[in-house]
Amino acid sequence: xxxxxxxxxxxxxxxxxxxxxxxxxxxVRSSREKQKLEYDExxxxxxxHMPEIRRIAKRRHVPKPxxxxxxxxxxxxxxxxxxxxxxxxHSKPGTVPYTAERTKHIVAQQK
Numbered sequence: 001x002x003x004x005x006x007x008x009x010x011x012x013x014x015x016x017x018x019x020x021x022x023x024x025x026x027x028v029r030s031s032r033e034k035q036k037l038e039y040d041e042x043x044x045x046x047x048x049h050m051p052e053i054r055r056i057a058k059r060r061h062v063p064k065p066x067x068x069x070x071x072x073x074x075x076x077x078x079x080x081x082x083x084x085x086x087x088x089x090h091s092k093p094g095t096v097p098y099t100a101e102r103t104k105h106i107v108a109q110q111k
Contacts, residue, residue: 023061 004026008017019026029037047053062070088096 003020004024006020008016008018010016020052044053044057048057
């Protein structure tokens with residue numbers, strides 16, 4: 001009734017429950033905390049035309065563990081690419097072929 005959640009269904013019979021505002025938590029809040037959040041939303045709405053507020057509102061806030069995992073994954077991929085380049089440099093031409101990144105992760109194909 002208050003549009004805090006969205007239900008979605010799929011062909012395979014799965015029903016998913018999503019928060020309409022992903023960063024909003026569904027915990028019990030005190031009246032003081034509710035007032036503060038409402039006031040914060042009011043201020044964002046009132047000053048949304050200002051460049052500083054617009055920059056903050058457009059910025060995507062990612063949780064620290066997820067951001068750190070992405071950085072680790074990026075370093076791993078860079079080291080794998082560097083290793084392949086070094087293998088190509090120090091081996092006979094054509095022995096280490098170039099393969100597209102998308103085809104590397106395919107295990108099997110159905111026909």
